[in-house]
Amino acid sequence: MNTVTMQDVANLAGVSNKTVSRVINNEPSVSPATRDKINKIIKETNFQPNKSAQSLAAHRSLLLGLLYDNPSSAYITGLQEGVLKACDNFGYGLVIHPCDHKDSDLLQNLRQLIGSTRMDGLVLTPPLTENKALLDFLDENNKPHVLISPLDQVQSNPLVFTDDVSAAKQVMQFLFDHGHKRIGFIQGVRQRSGTEMRYQGYKQALEDNGIVFDKDLVAPGDFTFESGELAAQQLLRLDKPPSAIFASNDYMAAGVLKAASQLRIPVPYELSVCGFDDNPVARFLTPTLTTVQHPVTMLAESAGELLIRQLKKHLEPPHKASDIHSELIVRESTGPVNSQFEA
Amino acid sequence: MNTVTMQDVANLAGVSNKTVSRVINNEPSVSPATRDKINKIIKETNFQPNKSAQSLAAHRSLLLGLLYDNPSSAYITGLQEGVLKACDNFGYGLVIHPCDHKDSDLLQNLRQLIGSTRMDGLVLTPPLTENKALLDFLDENNKPHVLISPLDQVQSNPLVFTDDVSAAKQVMQFLFDHGHKRIGFIQGVRQRSGTEMRYQGYKQALEDNGIVFDKDLVAPGDFTFESGELAAQQLLRLDKPPSAIFASNDYMAAGVLKAASQLRIPVPYELSVCGFDDNPVARFLTPTLTTVQHPVTMLAESAGELLIRQLKKHLEPPHKASDIHSELIVRESTGPVNSQFEA
DNA sequence: CTGAAAGCGCTTACAG
């Protein structure tokens, strides 16, 4: 296939390979004329530097690692798309690594992976972002890493984050605006920052609207469909059931739709349902789900860029963090209280 | 991190680096004693060969490429999981490459990708497996590739396949067994082998059961939710509507559920619905969807192994193809004709 | 069964 080497280009241009190297790496101190000539030859010959040779000589792999442990395929492919975009833009390759955050061999496997790929840096996603042992391990081994995560406290690591508190408040405000006052809430897995932030958003929105918090309207969940179904059964069987349920993610919201169907409660006429994440499932349900779009691809691209900037000394220093906004997506599963929509 | 080199291991073992190389690559003609001693030192020092050096010296990247253009995230992550497993087992890395099979720059982008990564071989999935120009391009550039695809004709390329005809027949047989005689069918994108095979399965099953084919019961679709909804509306408004609808994939089956809901036709009491693929959405719908599990992870692992065998001369020659079976998953959306289930 | 020499295609550190 492409077997042109840097030396070939250098010979054609009548310069040393070092000068070609300078052009490839965008180093300064090459005369414009020389640079142009070399670039022209690179284009003509379709020269592409050999990554293995670059890595070996420069003691860096030009590889980024992407670590995740998430049950949502849509989240994973969104992540990959974003990080790949950043990698492509800066000449990096990507090593994907699905893992199990509860596996006791996690660190051992990771040590193996890093040892064999020599990846230059990593992008981490929840719940791995909350694994102290993992973060310490990366620090000790001097592997730069950027986290993608809801921001719930000051972090010592570079971070790309969403503000899940305000996103949850948006959902609540939408429901208030449609006349709902008794709004149920289904929590996610405990001790995950996103879980806590969405719950805070729920509570703050109640307070901002002068509605007294009622702990009976809060049901536990673990982000699974089944837990959403159970939680909804609990909420809908209350003496004074809610007129709307806000689930901390879309899988649980799908479970709410199922529970409502079994209890013969028509959505959205007697119950409004909201989710979180804008998982594709939200579009395929009947009725379709009102939810919050989680801008995972943009987050991932930012995270990739942030990481690469850290790795490249001659680029500006990394931003400490960046905030990307979520967006409310209104669909059929929500409506005014006791709405009289046509069937 | 791990900065032990082959030379370090050789020095510790009192042999030349060539001998260590032989052990690492499982080459024959090393005395058992020497091999054991070297393996022991490798373990103690936690030595892992530098991939960049291996690639550079051996003129191969030890990288596999995975190409896909599929709207289903679950399909993509399933693929990746399988190919990654094969890669891990044989010391290969994986380069993932989402692409657009309708993009006119497809080949140009691919040329770029292959040139920059030097990937040793590729795994292709539909619809890329049916892109003649792409396959020719890979042949011309001498890049081994394995296809994952339904098998509808003799293929010149190594292939891992499912038999979608018999899988579709399984679905039909299940419906016949429950008394259905008028069964609607929603087709997928034209000229894709899976589409044609599932349709063949539908027709063959009718014939095998002595039921006359009725073209009014077949509606076109394109694998999207929306197309399934439209097709179902068409079928359900027939003078003699079907008592069951078999959609060529789960997204379209989800659309059928929506259409049924809007037409106030209760599923499964007055209509049974079947899909194909066992996409996660099938579990989250209400009612849950009866479908055919597409064993994509197993297919992908087989494809990866097949490809690696081709690349390694000292392993046995590649099997020409292998067949992996699909499995029917029965869920709530199907039942006997006019079933009187409890609500 | 084992090893010495050359080389893969780049970058680094230095010199000018």
Added chain:
DNA sequence: CTGAAAGCGCTTACAG
């Protein structure tokens, strides 16, 4: 602004 030399850590081709 440019280049000559050494070297990154392996494999190849050969010799014994």
